[in-house]
Amino acid sequence: MELLGKVALVTGAAQGIGKAIALLLAAKGADVVVSDINFEKAQETAKEIEEKGRRSIALKVNVADPEEVERMVETIMERFSRIDILVNNAGITRDRLLLRMSEEDWDAVLDVNLKGVFNCTKSVVKHMSKQRSGKIVNIASVVGLMGNAGQANYAASKAGVIGFTKTVAREFAQRGININAIAPGYIQTPMTEVLPEKVKEELMRLIPMGRLGQPEDVAQAVLFLVSEASNYVTGQVLNVNGGIYM
Numbered sequence: 754m755e756l757l758g759k760v761a762l763v764t765g766a767a768q769g770i771g772k773a774i775a776l777l778l779a780a781k782g783a784d785v786v787v788s789d790i791n792f793e794k795a796q797e798t799a800k801e802i803e804e805k806g807r808r809s810i811a812l813k814v815n816v817a818d819p820e821e822v823e824r825m826v827e828t829i830m831e832r833f834s835r836i837d838i839l840v841n842n843a844g845i846t847r848d849r850l851l852l853r854m855s856e857e858d859w860d861a862v863l864d865v866n867l868k869g870v871f872n873c874t875k876s877v878v879k880h881m882s883k884q885r886s887g888k889i890v891n892i893a894s895v896v897g898l899m900g901n902a903g904q905a906n907y908a909a910s911k912a913g914v915i916g917f918t919k920t921v922a923r924e925f926a927q928r929g930i931n932i933n934a935i936a937p938g939y940i941q942t943p944m945t946e947v948l949p950e951k952v953k954e955e956l957m958r959l960i961p962m963g964r965l966g967q968p969e970d971v972a973q974a975v976l977f978l979v980s981e982a983s984n985y986v987t988g989q990v991l992n993v994n995g996g997i998y999m
């Protein structure tokens with residue numbers, strides 16, 4: 754139970770990768786705040802965590818809204834008195850080739866994927882600073898490193914997350930706060946379920962390991978980055994991608 758007594762906040766934890774992260778951190782002993790815009794599903798995740806014997810609450814929060822985020826963090830401080838772990842996982846896609854991409858497609862993705870990370874980190878890091886300890890993990894993407902046709906907004910948001918991670922890692926290194934990113938490859942979740950079968954087959958061919966990743970593959974990497982095993986690791990991008998990008 755390496756995370757016993759720790760309080761973790763996972764955004765976008767109602768399903769997919771965020772849910773797998775929330776469940777694994779709880780299995781390792783952490784109390785977990787499940788935050789998502791999908792409140793019903795977030796409640797289901799929180800219930801599963803309570804059934805494991807850990808404390809959990811579900812909160813309906815849009816990470817793109819700084820006021821909602823600030824209220825979320827105040828609620829967590831009232832209920833749990835501390836925050837040890839923040840996993841910025843909430844993310845969306847609005848894929849289109851550039852010439853068909855609207856300003857709205859651009860803003861929606863940047864607002865959730867990049868501004869959301871800024872909002873949550875800023876609200877949480879003040880408390881971690883006072884505690885003089887904390888672990889923050891930002892879920893970026895392989896697409897932020899290598900680009901992908903049809904995802905200019907998404908790739909820019911995830912590359913932004915990487916630059917943001919390295920910068921705040923420097924700003925808070927002396928406060929005992931480790932801030933890292935994970936760049937998952939193609940992971941089997943509702944986000945990638947919508948990909949056409951032909952695209953999935955093509956991807957399989959490009960992935961040296963010959964399979965899509967599972968949410969648990971990402972969760973295990975998060976566990977490393979929030980545990981004591983990574984105390985001397987900060988400002989890094991950990992690729993969890995079956996070898997598709999090295």
Ligand SMILES: NC(=O)c1ccc[n+]([C@@H]2O[C@H](COP(=O)([O-])OP(=O)(O)OC[C@H]3O[C@@H](n4cnc5c(N)ncnc54)[C@H](O)[C@@H]3O)[C@@H](O)[C@H]2O)c1
Nearest residue numbers: 765767769770790815816842843844894937939940942944
């Ligand atoms: N699936 C992949 O292949 C893959 C690859 C690389 C990176 N990622 C990243 O991993 C993260 C999780 O992706 P996933 O595949 O589990 O996606 P998903 O769509 O299954 O889950 C995303 C969750 O985020 C929530 N969410 C969306 N907008 C939100 C908002 N404004 N505020 C709060 N919550 C919000 C959704 O309700 C959902 O529960 C995302 O940041 C995504 O970009 C996914």
